Amino acid sequence: MNKKISILGKTYQFNSLKEIMAKANEEKSGDQLAKIAANDVSERIAAKYLLSETRLCDMRENPLLSPEEDEVTKLIESDLDESEYNKIKNWTLSELREYLLSREVDGETMLKVGRGLTSEMIAGVTKLMTNLDLIQAASKIRVITTCNASMGQNGVLAGRAQPNHPSDSLQGIRASLYEALSYGIGDAVIGINPVIDTSSSVKEILLMTKEVMNTWNIPTQNCVLAHVTTQMKAIQQGAPADLIFQSLAGTEKANDAFGINIELLDEANELIYKEGTATGPNRWYFETGQGSELSSESHHDIDQVTLEARCYGLARHYKPFMVNTVVGFIGPEYLYDSKQVTRAGLEDHFMAKLHGLPMGVDVCYTNHMKADQNDMDNLAVLLASAGVNFLIGVPMADDCMLNYQSTSYHDIATLRELLHLSPAPAFERWLEDIGLMENGKLTKRAGDPTFFLSQRGVH
Template sequence: MFKQTTLLGRTYQFHSLKEILAKANEDRSGDQLAGIAAESMKERMAAKVVLADLTLADIRNYPLLSAEEDEVSRVIEENVQESTYAVVKDWTVADLREYILSDLQSGTDLLTLGEGLTSEMIAAVTKLMSNLDLIQAASKIEVLTTCQTQIGQKGVLASRAQPNHPSDHLKGMRASLYEALSYGIGDAVIGINPVIDTTDNIFALLSETKEIIDQFSIPTQNCVLSHVTSQMRAIEKGAPADMIFQSLAGTQAGNESFGISVSLIEEANALIQQKGTATGSNRWYFETGQGSELSSEAHFDIDQVTLEARCYGFAKKYQPFLVNTVVGFIGPEYLYNSKQVIRAGLEDHFMGKMHGLPMGVDVCYTNHMDADQNDMDNLSMLLTSAGVNFVIGVPMADDCMLNYQSLSYHDIATLRNISGAKPTPVFEKWLENQGIMWNGSLTNLAGNPTLFLNKR
């Protein structure tokens, strides 16, 4: 593919779809590190002009990675609904943007449209949208999923309680979880990142979280975020897992660096459907994050926004209960500062929703990034306005095991208070029964983890 355009008397030439997509991206330190970013704002605008005039068929006919050489591409291609694609294939990317942003199109219309798009098409239109566009479009889309409970309802801001402990001490984890529950956090999942990735440890953590859920009749689900093979071994031994977890990349080589493949995910999917403890059919939890492919030298000169969209195309096949981007976790090599983190969080949320995914965001950053907690407050408010399915909370916004900054439990309670969003309906009822919430507001008992010590 060769395209060119002239802006302000200068002609800009682009020699491939990869180059157009990369240079149309908003400023991204990861793309600069990869040597594929636009050299100037003018070149970026020229790339956007060219991209806007490409048809969706152009994008599909010039694959960035062919389905023959990359199994992620193959999964994406196989899941395109051809009848929908046939209707829109002659649209330009600019036409697609106008359709998505039109007040005449509902969230249901966008979900139907998304079935006929490839991940690269969704990434392309994202590059032509402002932050406000991304918020407005994503806010239309409601994605409902069911594991033990259902999340994704309009007006609901669900939350993952992440009671990590630096040595996986069960009582330490339990104490942190009690604090989360006392603020009304944990309706999406009680999800732990383990330090020790062994079968016995995963078994113990799953058993402990399930015991707490059963003891207090908490309407939620559990998960331990270890490598999928460790979880599989624990589940085979009888560990009570409501869902199974894995991090994903947007290329086959990137997934191989994580130690996974389509065949392994298929095997895990069969196992969790057969031996998982949930009653609902959505039993996967996937995590992603811009830059993971570049960090493993598996990016093939594709920009990180497009690669992130491809993660969602892969995840979509398995109808997950939860998907979230750990937006600022990798560091400034990929997202340099708060402006880039905020943009990436809004991009990822929109792209996930356009794929029909139950999209959440870990609103986070590392301490060597040019960002602070005020920036995360800003992003969390923007995502709440955009209708994010869930966010993640850790004690005091500081993860003592993973050494990064996220949202605190009380930050999420504040987001609900400001926006009028609520926990999931069944979880809100449970909070009322515990005396923690009443008429949509937290009571004076909120924030006191000893409530659960007293009830043991």
């Protein structure tokens, strides 16, 4: 593979594919912090040009992190569909990009091709795409999954109800959950981030959310986003969990910092299928986000987009019900401003979809980032246009426990109305049955959480 190029009389020499990949990345403050970013736009263009001429087989033969020293690489390699790979291994990344954007290539074909791509290949083609390219390509792909209910269908925008509480008050969580449900949010999952990471606290929250689901006959699934080992203890103690959750990173070393490895994920996978309460085949919820590997000094000089793609290579091994990137949660250390957050959200969504994942996005930012709620509104519209599976809903877009800004319950309802999208089918039927929706639109009762206090429930 070529590592040298001359443009307008100036020669650019790169030492490795790893360096080319990093310097071909769109500007990211995390890459700059790691001192692997392009020095200027000209060097970025040179790296992109060389990357565009790189063949897929060259990428596979030059792994950025070898399988001998990293179990994530080894798993991605072992999961690769060799038959699909052999059909396309001599394509350049430029040819792959043109193919994916072709009007003749539909989403099912893209998913088939994706099974023959390593995560590094998917990251590579992403670096050659504009924001509009990422939207267009992702919009063709539909990934439908089933836990208790199904989501991901064409024309569906689901929402995770995130009714967090700063002291894990069951009464407070329930009140916020009623508000979410009143706006038609919660079809993706009722998912709570706990303050107290103990099995007893997790069990109490799971019991309460399951009681609400059973009382109202809600076609959804519950999850408490504690560490996977805490959830495992709660499940073993009889907690009714439909999904099991864990944050993922893109290297073995970074996952060690999270307190996980593939052996532990395999053990949790066996448990959720044996003792979980879901009825469907997809029972994992994973979260990711660009930059986490840099936080634990475990990035191996690999750029944050490529590391994020490797998270998706790990996630697809477990056939999850849902995955999302918490795109702006870490802050300006890795995504400096709204432009970088927007780019990252579109990159993450496309890369995950090409991996065959049911991808959602937490459209969010921290208060020390150069971004505001209008920027999040813009990104939410772009992602909904791109066919994102779900977004996150928190009261008034302000999470009172995690102290960051996201999208609100009514933001997701507005996006559905604006772009003619619907909740997950079974959930929409439930909303119509209880009178919160009619003919695809929210009724006057919607948005009032006291609706669930004045009714008797459905048994």
